[in-house]
Structure formats: structure tokens, C-alpha cells
Amino acid sequence: MVNWADPDIISDCSSIVEHANFIGLGLYMWEYAGSWQVELALICRRIPPRWPLLPYITGRILLLTSLAMISPNSENADCHSAFLVFCFAANASIGCSSLNLMLRPFIIWRAFKSIRIFLVLATMGHWFFLLRVIVDFYVMKVNGSCGFMVIDHTEMTTIFVYTMGYDLLALILTIIGLRNTPSSNAMWKILRKQGITYVLVTCLANIVPTVVAAMNLNPAMNVIFAMPATVISTIASSRIVVTFLDLQPSASEEETSSRDVPLTTMLTLPTSSSMNGQDFV
Numbered sequence: 001m002v003n004w005a006d007p008d009i010i011s012d013c014s015s016i017v018e019h020a021n022f023i024g025l026g027l028y029m030w031e032y033a034g035s036w037q038v039e040l041a042l043i044c045r046r047i048p049p050r051w052p053l054l055p056y057i058t059g060r061i062l063l064l065t066s067l068a069m070i071s072p073n074s075e076n077a078d079c080h081s082a083f084l085v086f087c088f089a090a091n092a093s094i095g096c097s098s099l100n101l102m103l104r105p106f107i108i109w110r111a112f113k114s115i116r117i118f119l120v121l122a123t124m125g126h127w128f129f130l131l132r133v134i135v136d137f138y139v140m141k142v143n144g145s146c147g148f149m150v151i152d153h154t155e156m157t158t159i160f161v162y163t164m165g166y167d168l169l170a171l172i173l174t175i176i177g178l179r180n181t182p183s184s185n186a187m188w189k190i191l192r193k194q195g196i197t198y199v200l201v202t203c204l205a206n207i208v209p210t211v212v213a214a215m216n217l218n219p220a221m222n223v224i225f226a227m228p229a230t231v232i233s234t235i236a237s238s239r240i241v242v243t244f245l246d247l248q249p250s251a252s253e254e255e256t257s258s259r260d261v262p263l264t265t266m267l268t269l270p271t272s273s274s275m276n277g278q279d280f281v
Contacts, residue, residue, distance in 0.1 A: 004217040013220035018070065020224060024231040025067040031235050032064060035242060052103050056241045059096025063234045066090035067227070079139040079146035087137065091130040091159075094230055097237035098126060098166050101198060105173035115173070126166050129159050153222045156213035160206045160229070167202050171195040194240045205232040 003009060039057065041047045066089035069082060102123060109115040137151045174195050209225035216222065 004221065010218050010220050013218060013224060017220055017224050017227075021067065021070045021227050024227045025070060028063060028067055028231050028235070031238075032060065035238060038242060052107075053241075055096040055099040055103070056238060059093045059100070059234055060238060062089040062096065063093035063230065066093065067231075082146060083137070083139050084134055087134045088131070090227065090230055091133065093234055094159075094163060095127050095130050097202075097230075097233045098163060098170070099123065100237045100241050101167055101174075101195065102170040104195075105170055105177055108174065108177035119173075122166060122169060126162055129155070129162050133159070150219040151223060153213045153216040156222055156226065157210055160210040160213065163233075164203050164206050164210075167199045171199045190243075194243065198236050198240050201236040202229075202233045205229040205236075 038047075038053070042049060042053070042057075066086050069086045069089070102119065106116060106119050109119070133151050133155050136155070139146060139150070206229050209229050212225055213222045
């Protein structure tokens, strides 16, 4: 039976954490290189700045920043400060990924103040758990260099479970809110399919780190799958945003071919009890 508390095992796990993070860096750089059309369109003013794009762009930049800061190897490096920035950037990118999905029900239910207040409170709770860990961790050095962050396993488990529940809540409210809207049936089906796909992907990505963190095998194992799960969630979240961006102004809003999903952010959404009005998501 493996003695997970053995220093040699912890050192091996630390090495796996570092390699997993480097794999995540390579994967996300490849993804970013193939999906930077939104940033390019904003720079070239092909699309106007829209506030729903803020969590999308912020999350992508923060994740890239955290991956680029993977484990400083210098013995003179300030490991705690480096991991503080790393942890903030990585966890904030998780929050932004979930916020990309939550913005839809927030706009859809804008006529219902109590629901919007509930969503704001749920969002604040999510960010509270995400940011709480940055003030409650320490760094375990391995072979004289910055090894990995040591975070309480219950806090890690709470983050993953809350994130899955938060994403599921966003999906359910989106489906309910759009069910009786006058929007096109094709658009509703696309939104539902996107939301279900995103939630399934993020849940599957978060289940493994949740179970491993709950087992509390050793400090390295508690965080070994955290970054891969973050990368997968951010990629999935980014793709559902890009799908509904109108990067080609001449394109018809009613295009619904299987390969060319309508690139639009304009939807017909409920504004009152009669469920009328338009807005952007």
C-alpha cells in the first residue's frame, strides 16, 4: 500500500503537479492562439466593447498569467508572493469562467429583482470561496525550489463543489427563463445545448480533483488536478462565448447551419411578465 505521507512520494507528486501545469500551459497557449479573434475584433473595432465580454477577456488573461508563473525555480525567489499572484489569477479565472454562463440568467431574469439578488449573492459566495484560499496557504519547497501550494483539502473540496453547483444553477435558470420567450426555437436549442455541454464538461473536469482533495492523501495530491480542471473549464466557457459573438456584421442572425452557428449576442429576452424585450448576452 502506498504511503502517501512519505517525503519521497510527496516529492514525486510535486513533480507530477509541475508537469501537469506545464501540459496545461501548452494546451491553453494552443487554444488561445486559435481563439484570439475576439480580442483582435475589439482592437480592430469590428465589434463594439460590451460589458458581458469583460469576464471572458479577463478570465483568459488571468489564466494565461497564472500558467506563465508556474513554479519559480530560483532558490532566491519569493515563493509565497509568487504563489499568491498565481493563486489569485488561477482562482479568478475560475470565477470568470462561471460568470460567463451566469450572465445569461442574470439578464434573462432582469425583471425579477428577487432572483437577481439571489444570483448576486450566489456569485459573491462563489468569489468568497475562490479568494479565501489566497490568505490561507503556505508553500512547501521541494529540492530547494518552490514546490507547490499547501491548501486545506476542505477548502479545495468546497471550491470545486460550489463551482459545480453554481454552474448548474446558471444552466437551470437559463433553460427556464428562455423556455417561453419569443426567441427563435433554433436559438433556444443552441443555448440549451451549449449550457448542458459546458456544465457537463466542467462537472467532469471538477469531479476528479474534488474526490482527490476530499481523500486528503497528501498536500501535493490535493492540488494535482486543480490546474487541469481550471484550464478545461476556461476553454469550455470561452467557446460558448465565442459562438455567440457577431464577428461578421454582414452575417444573417438566422443562420443556423450545423457548422456555422449564428455568431450573435442579440437575443429576445423577457423584460416583464409578458416576456417581451431585447437585450445582449
